[in-house]
Amino acid sequence: MDKTVRVNSSLKEMKADEYWYWQSRSVQERMDAVSAMTLAAYAMKGVTDVPSF
Numbered sequence: 001m002d003k004t005v006r007v008n009s010s011l012k013e014m015k016a017d018e019y020w021y022w023q024s025r026s027v028q029e030r031m032d033a034v035s036a037m038t039l040a041a042y043a044m045k046g047v048t049d050v051p052s053f
Contacts, residue, residue: 008014
């Protein structure tokens with residue numbers, strides 16, 4: 001896992017860096033991240049029975 005800390009001087013630079021990061025990930029890694037964020041959002045709302053597809 002890359003634990004590099006980046007300091008950006010502007011929001012535009014931060015967004016460009018974030019875009020570059022996600023484009024450098026494989027499709028599977030991006031889908032795994034979406035799945036993890038979705039499950040975390042459900043957990044914050046107290047939903048524990050989430051259907052899997």
